[in-house]
Amino acid sequence: MEESHQIFYGYVIVEKGLFKTVGKGSPSSKEIADADEVIDGQGKWLMPGLVNTHGHLGSTLLRGAGDDMPLMDWLKQIMWPNESRFDKETVTIAAQLAMIEMIKSGTTTFLDMYHLFMEDMAELVIDIGMRATLCRGMIGLCSEEEQEQKLAESVKLYKDFHGESDGKISIALSPHAPYTCPPPFMKRAAEEAKKHNMMIHTHVSETRGEVEQHVKEYGKRPIVHLEELGLFHSPCLIAHGVHVNEEEMVILKENDVAVSHNPISNLKLGSGIAPIPEMVSKGITVGLGTDSTASNNNLDLFEEMRMAALIHKGKQENPSVTNSLKTLEMATFKGAEALRISQLGKIRSKFKADFILVDPAAPHLTPWENNRVHSHLVYAAKGSDVTDVFVGGKALYSNKSLVKLDEEKILYEANNKLENFV
Numbered sequence: 001m002e003e004s005h006q007i008f009y010g011y012v013i014v015e016k017g018l019f020k021t022v023g024k025g026s027p028s029s030k031e032i033a034d035a036d037e038v039i040d041g042q043g044k045w046l047m048p049g050l051v052n053t054h055g056h057l058g059s060t061l062l063r064g065a066g067d068d069m070p071l072m073d074w075l076k077q078i079m080w081p082n083e084s085r086f087d088k089e090t091v092t093i094a095a096q097l098a099m100i101e102m103i104k105s106g107t108t109t110f111l112d113m114y115h116l117f118m119e120d121m122a123e124l125v126i127d128i129g130m131r132a133t134l135c136r137g138m139i140g141l142c143s144e145e146e147q148e149q150k151l152a153e154s155v156k157l158y159k160d161f162h163g164e165s166d167g168k169i170s171i172a173l174s175p176h177a178p179y180t181c182p183p184p185f186m187k188r189a190a191e192e193a194k195k196h197n198m199m200i201h202t203h204v205s206e207t208r209g210e211v212e213q214h215v216k217e218y219g220k221r222p223i224v225h226l227e228e229l230g231l232f233h234s235p236c237l238i239a240h241g242v243h244v245n246e247e248e249m250v251i252l253k254e255n256d257v258a259v260s261h262n263p264i265s266n267l268k269l270g271s272g273i274a275p276i277p278e279m280v281s282k283g284i285t286v287g288l289g290t291d292s293t294a295s296n297n298n299l300d301l302f303e304e305m306r307m308a309a310l311i312h313k314g315k316q317e318n319p320s321v322t323n324s325l326k327t328l329e330m331a332t333f334k335g336a337e338a339l340r341i342s343q344l345g346k347i348r349s350k351f352k353a354d355f356i357l358v359d360p361a362a363p364h365l366t367p368w369e370n371n372r373v374h375s376h377l378v379y380a381a382k383g384s385d386v387t388d389v390f391v392g393g394k395a396l397y398s399n400k401s402l403v404k405l406d407e408e409k410i411l412y413e414a415n416n417k418l419e420n421f422v
């Protein structure tokens with residue numbers, strides 16, 4: 001077993017936001033005396049913080065608003081009409097609620113694609129202390145002038161916030177999807193990303209119908225087309241990739257395009273099951289995402305891991321196509337790799353000190369011994385087993401208490417906003 005996968009009784013020392021020491025056994029009395037603060041994690045499992053590679057925080061209040069619908073109906077009948085009425089307060093409450101949910105279930109890093117109030121979002125994330133890749137989602141079904149305006153807003157967000165919060169904030173460029181961004185606009189997005197050194201994030205090939213429509217309209221499959229348009233000339237992360245054929249997987253691998261696997265959202269919208277074991281065996285980087293609460297309907301990456309580990313076994317009628325270790329990698333350092341965040345997702349010296357504590361003193365995690373911890377984390381644990389969350393060594397959740405966010409107040413505000421939606 002790789003060293004970073006080993007389970008042992010030990011301790012970590014954090015300095016300047018990074019792991020300085022990852023030690024076996026107990027710290028020395030000098031190490032304890034030298035520390036500014038000592039946190040006793042006795043009896044708990046320490047693991048890397050989870051990385052959510054795809055979501056939309058601003059629409060969190062639409063949880064349960066449009067269940068049991070296919071993607072296009074859901075977008076046109078529920079999402080877009082509601083989102084067109086969102087004000088800053090709604091998006092702020094939604095984002096705070098999402099962050100509460102993510103932190104409490106062990107997520108330390110997330111990607112957010114949204115089109116409203118992204119500057120405020122960046123300020124909020126900085127204040128709360130999470131690590132995030134933020135993108136101003138762009139729908140290109142508008143005039144060329146508006147398209148350019150959206151690109152300019154994305155670049156401004158990048159100039160204002162990329163690298164802020166001690167490097168915890170990254171900004172990516174985000175054309176929403178090939179069916180909302182006509183080819184000339186996709187090409188412009190690719191040019192701007194290249195010019196400013198930005199990563200690209202977009203939804204691609206989520207449904208069979210979307211791929212068929214793309215082929216009908218442009219005579220080629222979406223990933224083939226996006227490569228031609230230059231989208232993969234910058235570091236790129238695609239969300240979904242459910243309907244991707246062999247030729248397209250080769251294109252993804254050749255261009256080092258990463259994939260955010262969002263199995264629960266894909267199942268709930270009836271979109272299908274992405275060929276993830278095939279992608280992984282081709283060497284494509286795959287991270288794990290929840291998508292929004294409007295298509296999931298929660299942000300618990302422990303649930304997502306369990307689903308990601310199980311569905312491919314069922315689809316292929318083969319239990320060995322996934323396993324708990326590979327799934328944990330997907331939710332941690334592979335997710336970090338997908339977001340192009342270096343030195344993240346492992347408990348290792350010089351890595352970013354983003355980590356969580358899980359309390360195994362629960363019936364569903366019993367019995368345990370070292371060899372079963374990976375299994376329990378993927379096949380049995382729940383987000384609510386997380387007791388502590390640290391980002392860059394700073395506590396965001398301590399002994400089941402949120403350090404910054406006022407949960408009671410935000411839940412109250414979120415419930416009071418409900419009447420505004422269709």
Ligand SMILES: CSC[C@H]1O[C@@H](n2cnc3c(O)ncnc32)[C@H](O)[C@@H]1O
Pocket residue numbers: 056059071075079080083113114115136137138139176177203206265291292295
């Ligand atoms: C333009 S910003 C984000 C935009 O995307 C919508 N959205 C949320 N989830 C999905 C999904 O799975 N596929 C496509 N679009 C999605 C969201 O409602 C916003 O309008």
Ligand SMILES: [Zn+2]
Pocket residue numbers: 054055056203239291292
């Ligand atoms: Zn999405």
